[in-house]
Amino acid sequence: MKLNTLKPADGARQDARRVGRGIGSGLGKTCGRGHKGSFARSGKGKIKAGFEGGQMPLYKRLPKIGFHSKSSNDTAEVLLYQLDKLPAGDVDFAALRAAKLVPRIAKRAKIVVRGEVTKAFALKGIAATAGAKAAIEAAGGSLAE
Secondary structure (H helix, E strand, C coil), X not given: CCHHHCXXXXXXXXXXXXXXXXXXXXXXXXXXXXXXXXXXXXXXXXXXXXXXXXXXXXXXXXXXXXXXXXCHHHEEEEEHHHHCCCCCEEECHHHHHHCCCCCCCCCEEEEECCCCCCCCEEEECCXXXXXXXXXXXXXXXXXXX
């Protein structure tokens, strides 16, 4: 077997349709596109998803419910066991970002209960859930908003 002798199996590839080559080909004149309309035009054969021929589309007829807050990505959650990996002492948002516990796009941080905290942390400018606040204060730490 040589690379220059390779070819696909018989019947695996069909020849391209040769359109507009006369009436005898079966695909002359309109070339299989019919008469007029968007599908007969060049480059206009696509209609957008959800288009229903001018009728009000289903996605517009149905009532809209729910809400997606644009600021939901601004607050990063930091778990208690992740916080425990930091050295004890003062912890602010910059310290969390330096430790790579908070992504770059986040503008705020919130401590959430998961795991345990064994060191005394003094959190400044960081929010915490009620359970996380209780766990931090039980370990000898404090929160200052």
